[in-house]
Amino acid sequence: MRDRLDPAIEDQIKTWRSYVSRREAIDGPDVDELEDHLRGQIDRLVASGLSADEAFLVAVKRLGGLDDLSREFAREHSDRLWKQLMFADEPRPSRAGGLTAALGLAVAAALAIKVPALFGLGFGEDADVYARFGALLVLPFLAGYFLVRRRASVRTVIAVAVPFVLAAVVMAVYPFAPGGATLMLAATHVAVALWLVTGIAYVGGRVTSSRARMDFIRFTGEWVVYLALIGLGGAVLIALTVGVFSAIGLDAGWFVEEWMVPCGIAGAVVIAGWLVEAKQSVIENIAPVLTKLFTPLFTLLLLAFIVAGFVQGDLVNGGDTTTFAQRDLLILFDVVLIVVVGLLLYAISAREPSAPPSWFERLQLLMVLAALVVDVMVLIAMVGRIAEFGASPNKLASLGLNVILLANLAGAAWLQLRFAMRRTTFERLERWQTGFLPVYLAWATVVVVVFPPAFAYV
Numbered sequence: 001m002r003d004r005l006d007p008a009i010e011d012q013i014k015t016w017r018s019y020v021s022r023r024e025a026i027d028g029p030d031v032d033e034l035e036d037h038l039r040g041q042i043d044r045l046v047a048s049g050l051s052a053d054e055a056f057l058v059a060v061k062r063l064g065g066l067d068d069l070s071r072e073f074a075r076e077h078s079d080r081l082w083k084q085l086m087f088a089d090e091p092r093p094s095r096a097g098g099l100t101a102a103l104g105l106a107v108a109a110a111l112a113i114k115v116p117a118l119f120g121l122g123f124g125e126d127a128d129v130y131a132r133f134g135a136l137l138v139l140p141f142l143a144g145y146f147l148v149r150r151r152a153s154v155r156t157v158i159a160v161a162v163p164f165v166l167a168a169v170v171m172a173v174y175p176f177a178p179g180g181a182t183l184m185l186a187a188t189h190v191a192v193a194l195w196l197v198t199g200i201a202y203v204g205g206r207v208t209s210s211r212a213r214m215d216f217i218r219f220t221g222e223w224v225v226y227l228a229l230i231g232l233g234g235a236v237l238i239a240l241t242v243g244v245f246s247a248i249g250l251d252a253g254w255f256v257e258e259w260m261v262p263c264g265i266a267g268a269v270v271i272a273g274w275l276v277e278a279k280q281s282v283i284e285n286i287a288p289v290l291t292k293l294f295t296p297l298f299t300l301l302l303l304a305f306i307v308a309g310f311v312q313g314d315l316v317n318g319g320d321t322t323t324f325a326q327r328d329l330l331i332l333f334d335v336v337l338i339v340v341v342g343l344l345l346y347a348i349s350a351r352e353p354s355a356p357p358s359w360f361e362r363l364q365l366l367m368v369l370a371a372l373v374v375d376v377m378v379l380i381a382m383v384g385r386i387a388e389f390g391a392s393p394n395k396l397a398s399l400g401l402n403v404i405l406l407a408n409l410a411g412a413a414w415l416q417l418r419f420a421m422r423r424t425t426f427e428r429l430e431r432w433q434t435g436f437l438p439v440y441l442a443w444a445t446v447v448v449v450v451f452p453p454a455f456a457y458v
Contacts, residue, residue, distance in 0.1 A: 006052050008052070008053070009042070009052045009053070009056050012053075012056050013035065013038065013039070013056070016038070016060060017031060017035055033209070033211070036206070036209060036211075037209065037211040037212070038059050038060065040203070040204065040206060040209070040211070040212060040215070041055075041058075041059035042055045042056055042059045043150065043151075043204065044149075044150075044215075044277070045058055045059060047098070047149040047150065047151075047277070048098065048277050048278060049098060049278075098149065098274065098277065098278070099274065099278075101145060101148060101149070102145060102270055102271060102273070102274035103271075105141040105142070105144060105145050105270050106141070106266075106267035106268075106269075106270040106271050106274075107267065108141055109137070109138045109141040109142075109266040109267055109269060109270055110262075110263035110264070110266045110267040111263075112137045112138065112141070112266065113134075113137050113138060113262045113263060113265075113266040114259075114262065114263065115137065116129045116130065116133070117258075128176070128178055128179065128183060131183055131184065131187040132171040132172070132176070132183070132186075132187065133168070133171060133172075134187065134191070135167075135187075135190055135191040135194050135195075136164065136167060136168050136171065136190075136194070137266070138265075138266045138269050138270075139164075139191075139194045139195065139198055139269070140164055141269075141270050142198055142269055142270050142273050143160050143164070143197070143198040143201040144201075145270060145273060145274070146198070146201035146202045146204075146273070147160060147201045149277065150201070150202075150204040152201065152204055152205060153205060155205065156200065156201070156204060156205030159200055159205060159207075160197055160198070160200050160201045163193070163194065163197045164194065164197065167190050167193065167194060167448070170186075170190075170448060170449060171186065171190060171448075174186070174452050174453070174457060175457050176452060176457050177457055177458045180457065180458045181392065181393045181394050181455070181458065182393050182451055182452040182455050182457055182458060183452075183457075185393055185394065185397050185447055185448075185451055185452075186447065186448045186451070186452055189397075189443075189444040189445075189447040189448045190444070190448045192440070192441075192444045193441055193444040193445055193448060195220075196437060196440065196441045196444070197441075199213075199216040199219075199220075199437070202215070202216050202219055203215060203216055210427075210430060210431045210434045210435075213434035213437055214348070214349050214430060214433075214434050215349075216437075217345045217346070217348075217349045217433075217434065217437075218346070218349035218350070219273075219276050221290075221342070221345070221346040221349065222276045223272050223273060223276050225290070226272040226275045226276060227268055227269070227272040230268045230271065230272060231268070234260075234264050234268070237260075238256050238260060238261070241255075241256060241260065242256060290346065291343060291346055291347035291350055292360065294343055295343060295347065295360070295363055295364060295367055296363060298336070298339065298340055298343060298367060299363060299366055299367040299370060301336065302336070302340070302367065302370035302371055302373075302374055303370050305333070305336075305370075305374050305377075306370060306373050306374060306377070331398070333374060333377075333378045334378065334398055334401065334402065336374070337371055337374065337375055337378070337402070337405050337409075338405070340367060340368075340371045340409075341371075341405060341408060341409070343367075344364060344367070344368065344412060344433070345433055347360075347364060348429065348430055348433055351426070353426050353427065353430070354426075355426075356422070357419055357420045357422065361416065361419060361420050362420055364416060365413065365416045365417055365420055368409055368412050368413045368416055369413055371409050372406070372409045372410060372413055375402055375405055375406045375409060376406070378402055379399070379402050379403070379406065382395060382398060382399050382402065383399075386399070392455075393451050393454075393455045396451070397447050397451065400443055400446075400447075401443065404436070404439055404440065404443055408433075408436050408439075411432050412429065412432060412433060415428055415429040415432055416429060
């Protein structure tokens with residue numbers, strides 16, 4: 001059970017609950033779910049540095065889109081928010097504690113990534129060590145940051161820690177062939193699995209809540225954006241470092257390669273997480289802008305893929321003689337499909353739930369339908385390659401992912417169509433998308449645990 005808040009805030013939550021309960025269309029379980037989401041928002045806002053009163057008012061403002069009555073409540077009390085922000089008698093709690101914790105954990109992650117160097121292992125011939133343990137050396141610090149900030153229960157800590165321990169055991173014990181396909185598959189999929197486990201820490205253990213899962217999806221999208229921005233800044237810093245030292249006749253290449261890049265990436269993982277947390281008091285976010293910018297572009301890209309596929313023809317024969325059955329191109333298609341699903345999730349996370357369907361939902365439907373056609377084309381080509389050349393770990397892992405993507409996109413297309421026709425609610429579409437997170441976690445676990453022994457670790 002979630003810890004009770006300050007008595008004054010509990011009274012405000014009771015008042016809000018009474019407002020929502022008057023809506024005949026909302027029954028008791030729905031009110032409970034809304035209250036759970038409200039309390040989760042308050043917890044995160046308080047952890048980011050807001051006072052309890054400010055956190056309550058901002059949380060209600062955000063939740064206002066869920067129903068008219070809650071929105072009315074938000075409007076009625078919004079003036080109090082600005083009074084407390086501008087004329088509070090007591091100073092607001094400093095966010096330095098969150099930044100201090102993030103910086104400390106970022107430094108710890110940067111140092112942890114260099115632990116293999118203590119045993120004479122580096123990024124050259126010994127890169128397999130980082131393939132095995134790269135995610136395990138960094139993600140625990142990000143997960144730990146959220147566990148501390150959420151004041152997680154012992155049960156949640158165990159739920160997060162156990163998968164990390166099991167993953168470490170599997171990656172340490174399995175006798176992977178150096179540079180083998182199963183090692184690379186396990187390395188990428190263990191990172192995906194542990195990222196989703198980190199999501200358990202982010203939502204404070206509320207893994208059954210669709211809203212909490214959507215919060216994590218929103219966090220993931222914004223985390224990627226911040227990480228990319230940090231990466232761009234880091235690239236400039238590296239270029240300046242190399243240039244300055246070269247100008248005085250010194251070679252800084254070894255320092256950049258062995259320290260700046262690995263330590264910078266490890267630390268940026270945690271700092272990007274803190275940046276997302278630090279902006280939670282800002283109601284506006286960049287998700288709507290990004291989704292409206294990239295959705296049309298990716299829709300055009302998918303349509304171009306489809307046209308090119310039919311122009312090329314000979315898709316179903318498989319083998320390397322077919323352009324759309326070439327291995328590298330199939331991998332590229334998979335990456336595009338993953339980005340499309342991510343873009344769809346990010347768009348859903350940024351949308352006002354109570355808003356009626358608009359032209360943008362219809363454009364998303366076109367994007368999803370185009371992605372479905374591309375996915376079917378890729379599956380046909382994959383089956384052709386397996387029939388001609390036999391099964392391999394890479395082919396089966398990709399085939400399984402495409403089947404999951406096909407199911408995900410098919411359901412999303414159907415619900416998106418019904419929503420555009422006003423025959424279903426936006427919440428159903430949201431629940432469908434968030435419900436696939438455990439599916440992706442399960443598939444990633446299968447690839448990490450089952451594939452290596454099934455293919456003799458090669």
